[in-house]
Amino acid sequence: MKCVVMGSNVKVLGKAVHSLSRIGDELYLEPLDDGLSLRTVNSSRSAYACFLFAPLFFQQYQAATPGQDLLRCKILMKSFLSIFRSLVMLEKTVEKCCISLNDRSSCLVVQLHCKYGVRKTHNLSFQDCECLQAVFNPASCPHVLRAPARILGEAVLPFPPALAEVTLGIGRGRRVILRSYQEEEAGAQVPPVPGPTDSTVKAMMTEMSIGEEDFQQLQAPEGIAITFCLKEFRGLLSFAESANLPVSIHFDAPGRPAIFTLEDSLLDGHFVLATLLELDPHSQDLGSSQLHRPVPQLQGHSTPHQDDFANDDIDSYMIAMETTVSSEGLRVLPSVTLTPGPQRHCGPGPHSEEEDNDEAEPGPVPGTPPPKKFRSMFFGSILDPIHSPQGPSPVLAEDSDGEG
Amino acid sequence: MPLLTQHTQDENDQYCLVASLDNVRNFSTILKAIHFQEHATCFTTKNGIKVTVENAKCVQANAFIQAEVFQEFLVREESVIFRINLTVLLDCLSIFGSNPMPGTLTALRMCYQGYGHPLMLFLEEGGVVTICKINTQEPQETLDFDFCTTNVISKIILQSEGLREAFSELDMTSEVLQITISPDKPYFRLSTFGNAGSSHLDYPKDCDLMEAFHCNQTQVNRYKISLLKPSTKALVLSCKVSIRTDTRGFLSLQYMIRNEDGRVCFVDYYCSPDEDIPEPES
Numbered sequence: 255m256k257c258v259v260m261g262s263n264v265k266v267l268g269k270a271v272h273s274l275s276r277i278g279d280e281l282y283l284e285p286l287d288d289g290l291s292l293r294t295v296n297s298s299r300s301a302y303a304c305f306l307f308a309p310l311f312f313q314q315y316q317a318a319t320p321g322q323d324l325l326r327c328k329i330l331m332k333s334f335l336s337i338f339r340s341l342v343m344l345e346k347t348v349e350k351c352c353i354s355l356n357d358r359s360s361c362l363v364v365q366l367h368c369k370y371g372v373r374k375t376h377n378l379s380f381q382d383c384e385c386l387q388a389v390f391n392p393a394s395c396p397h398v399l400r401a402p403a404r405i406l407g408e409a410v411l412p413f414p415p416a417l418a419e420v421t422l423g424i425g426r427g428r429r430v431i432l433r434s435y436q437e438e439e440a441g442a443q444v445p446p447v448p449g450p451t452d453s454t455v456k457a458m459m460t461e462m463s464i465g466e467e468d469f470q471q472l473q474a475p476e477g478i479a480i481t482f483c484l485k486e487f488r489g490l491l492s493f494a495e496s497a498n499l500p501v502s503i504h505f506d507a508p509g510r511p512a513i514f515t516l517e518d519s520l521l522d523g524h525f526v527l528a529t530l531l532e533l534d535p536h537s538q539d540l541g542s543s544q545l546h547r548p549v550p551q552l553q554g555h556s557t558p559h560q561d562d563f564a565n566d567d568i569d570s571y572m573i574a575m576e577t578t579v580s581s582e583g584l585r586v587l588p589s590v591t592l593t594p595g596p597q598r599h600c601g602p603g604p605h606s607e608e609e610d611n612d613e614a615e616p617g618p619v620p621g622t623p624p625p626k627k628f629r630s631m632f633f634g635s636i637l638d639p640i641h642s643p644q645g646p647s648p649v650l651a652e653d654s655d656g657e658g
Numbered sequence: 659m660p661l662l663t664q665h666t667q668d669e670n671d672q673y674c675l676v677a678s679l680d681n682v683r684n685f686s687t688i689l690k691a692i693h694f695q696e697h698a699t700c701f702t703t704k705n706g707i708k709v710t711v712e713n714a715k716c717v718q719a720n721a722f723i724q725a726e727v728f729q730e731f732l733v734r735e736e737s738v739i740f741r742i743n744l745t746v747l748l749d750c751l752s753i754f755g756s757n758p759m760p761g762t763l764t765a766l767r768m769c770y771q772g773y774g775h776p777l778m779l780f781l782e783e784g785g786v787v788t789i790c791k792i793n794t795q796e797p798q799e800t801l802d803f804d805f806c807t808t809n810v811i812s813k814i815i816l817q818s819e820g821l822r823e824a825f826s827e828l829d830m831t832s833e834v835l836q837i838t839i840s841p842d843k844p845y846f847r848l849s850t851f852g853n854a855g856s857s858h859l860d861y862p863k864d865c866d867l868m869e870a871f872h873c874n875q876t877q878v879n880r881y882k883i884s885l886l887k888p889s890t891k892a893l894v895l896s897c898k899v900s901i902r903t904d905t906r907g908f909l910s911l912q913y914m915i916r917n918e919d920g921r922v923c924f925v926d927y928y929c930s931p932d933e934d935i936p937e938p939e940s
Binding site for chain 1: 820855860865866
């Protein structure tokens, strides 16, 4: 693989890496025929992000040298980010960026051609080779919001930097409400309505309300509300703002993943964020009774004790991923399929096994509990359990024959 | 006329060193450039003050503040030597705040009576005077790197701007910084070998950043990155840097720092190479 990014596009690429770095510790880089894909997933698999840079984004783009297979690689986010750390520097001094990946050197080479003829060459060691793909389909989400990134960016600006989650919903008069999410303290008794008790009332609650007219599309009923992580959302917005792109938010009921998309002729970005499953819809009620729907299995939106996992049907809320084994038979290749949708990024790589699943109906997919202690953010997946290609351990290799 | 400079000749007589300046930052900034160790040794002659800091017997930093930087500079002995806690000295020098309001200057008068006496600092800002007495310590012998101009193999003068970013981005997971200076490509290369992989930074020999490039013989040396990283402090303040290596692979970095009065001061770093002889570049 070899690609060359020129001038201001280097900064766009850098910005994308910055926003991905807010999510995961590892970056999956995959050259595809329809562009270069950069993906990441967080350690608890409650957030997934993917950028696809079209061949036209590059001055030169070659997914694979003739006669060679498409290579993909996984590198440490930290080391890739350090190359693009200073956006000011990228803008001021970098004229050209060449990224190449080949089997022989077994490293990913990122070369920055800077002002004064200074050349920086980074040889990053990589691990091969997982195909990371979350299972999501924006088309299956009944609700859609679409607004310029600036509108949403300004709306999240007043929230305190330490705020973990934000609730997005449709309030009275079809105004879009963004509210700081008040997390109950672990183990505290939760009253049905937030009262003036120390455990539930935080010093400040911030709420922003945006009129319907600021949205390019607003297709959601009054009263619906979802809660998701602010950090990842901010990462996405800062990218979208710099690229001056509108953001579409596709979502469903609370507890189901929300899909944030950006599109442009040269690139597209997808962020899939888990949303909180509300124990108590009143606490985040946005002034309507619409939220009083039956709440599925999860019993609380704080899981302070690991033991609590045992009581919950966590498997239903994991991100859908799957594992295949590469031709070498030794490497671990967790790859994940995508239900048929407008954005199918899977290349012509080893995906035959997944083909069946593309037809799967929405449904839960089993998964393992996350390795870390985890808030209540799980992916509702849309794969049918019967079609789930994966046992209860989506990260570990399944002993399959592979595709050859 | 600032309060502090109004002193009678008699008062001055009891001190072997008296130095005054209108703007203490002209002195403290240079000291900050070498502040990577707690203690420093000060040598004072009629030419000025040299402050030396060392680490691990492998790296030495010297800050030179010439007599001309001071408005008053008296040395009664041929040389005055003492060791002092540099952290405390810098804290005292910035006692009125390290970022003064524009237009207000802190004036300094520094006096030393001699061996066994404290260093006296009189700091004045807006009519308020602070007197600091810092105990001095037994001077310790400093390293002699014996870096002779005649043994220099290569010499590069760069605009600091070109190196600043490189040093701030150094991959600190690499144990060493490898410096390659060669009459042919890659001319001047900085390499690190960290956990994530290797990085090379190449400078062409004829670009606007490079003011001088003298090298007749390829030389590849490795230096402990932890020893070189503190020189970033001086690099950030400097406008130009001279990089020299000698036959033994010793590295000399000379930073030219322009103070607020427009006068030029120098900070030197000497570093010994890492023992392991690097394998030839592939």
